[in-house]
Amino acid sequence: MAASYTQGTVVPCNPFSAETAAAELRKAMKGLGTDEAKIIQVLSNHSNKQRQEIALSFKSQYGKELKSELKSELGGKFEDVVLALMETPEQYDAKQLHDAIKGLGTDEGTLIEILCSRSKVQIEEIKKTYKTLFKKDLESDVKGDTSGHLERLLVSQIAANRDDSVTVDQALAAADAKELYEAGDNKIGTDESTFNRILSVRSYPQLNATFDAYKANHKKDIEQVIKSETSGYLEDGYLTIVSIARNTPGYFADRLYKSMKGAGTKDKVLIRCVVTRCEVDMVQIKEEFQKKYGKTLGSFIKGDVSGDYKKMLLALCKES
Numbered sequence: 001m002a003a004s005y006t007q008g009t010v011v012p013c014n015p016f017s018a019e020t021a022a023a024e025l026r027k028a029m030k031g032l033g034t035d036e037a038k039i040i041q042v043l044s045n046h047s048n049k050q051r052q053e054i055a056l057s058f059k060s061q062y063g064k065e066l067k068s069e070l071k072s073e074l075g076g077k078f079e080d081v082v083l084a085l086m087e088t089p090e091q092y093d094a095k096q097l098h099d100a101i102k103g104l105g106t107d108e109g110t111l112i113e114i115l116c117s118r119s120k121v122q123i124e125e126i127k128k129t130y131k132t133l134f135k136k137d138l139e140s141d142v143k144g145d146t147s148g149h150l151e152r153l154l155v156s157q158i159a160a161n162r163d164d165s166v167t168v169d170q171a172l173a174a175a176d177a178k179e180l181y182e183a184g185d186n187k188i189g190t191d192e193s194t195f196n197r198i199l200s201v202r203s204y205p206q207l208n209a210t211f212d213a214y215k216a217n218h219k220k221d222i223e224q225v226i227k228s229e230t231s232g233y234l235e236d237g238y239l240t241i242v243s244i245a246r247n248t249p250g251y252f253a254d255r256l257y258k259s260m261k262g263a264g265t266k267d268k269v270l271i272r273c274v275v276t277r278c279e280v281d282m283v284q285i286k287e288e289f290q291k292k293y294g295k296t297l298g299s300f301i302k303g304d305v306s307g308d309y310k311k312m313l314l315a316l317c318k319e320s
Helices: 018-029 036-044 048-062 066-073 076-085 089-101 108-117 120-134 138-145 148-158 170-183 192-201 204-218 222-229 232-260 267-277 282-293 297-304 307-317
Strands: none
Touching: 018 036, 018 048, 018 066, 036 076, 036 307, 048 066, 066 076, 076 267, 076 307, 089 108, 089 120, 089 138, 089 267, 108 148, 108 232, 108 267, 120 138, 120 148, 138 148, 148 192, 148 232, 170 192, 170 204, 192 204, 192 232, 204 222, 204 232, 222 232, 232 267, 232 282, 232 297, 267 282, 267 307, 282 297, 282 307, 297 307
16 A cells, blocks of 8 residues: 655755855855765755755856756766756656657656656646646647557546545445456456556555455456556556555655666666655655665665765765
């Protein structure tokens, strides 16, 4: 069951002075050389809302854009994390979605992660911001870049019509479980539209009750059913919704693990998961990571990346 109470590792700085923080950042960038340690300390110890105020104070004090100043002083993946921290959450998500769509090929993994894990309110904000930034409609862009049942699943998430009540209707759960059984296991081929509808409109507590009813009545885990009935990115999309409903921090612990395990690092995924979850549920993600993989998230980060990039990620996750 999804944890009802979650904590971020990055919390608002108290006492807070946007003016002081802006002055510290200016000092860290003025003159020869850059004091990266100070930049890490300031940015990782203020909430996103506070960082927006610091940027405003920086502009009014020094007549310069903080983001542009940081960009000109920093480089590489460290710069990527710092600039991500300076965006509002909806700006950052909108830009990540745009990057996943534009150019050759599509980054379906990013589309699935963001669209299947954000709340109704967040998706509405992302849609508005996307329109403002790119003068285009997120739904049309996603439709133009995906097809078939995956397209339908993503469009359903963009519609942001998931029920958000916490009460569970057991009779509905049993009926939905039966429908899913009839749409998959009990027929030749799969009726994806049934899976899409139930997974996209039911609340997370209701979905958990449905998965329990499926297991009780049809002796199978819903994950098994999805894996045997679907494949590719559609399978990933369905499994993401199941995972978010069951245990959101566990889903992000898996994303972080997969971004670092094996050869090479999927830096975009690593940065996005740390930046977007450090104020939400990183405390629980770290617990899930340790439980599932027998190692701390910090030790994984240390073994996979280096330099100021590593120091910033560790500071955001509050790992020494």
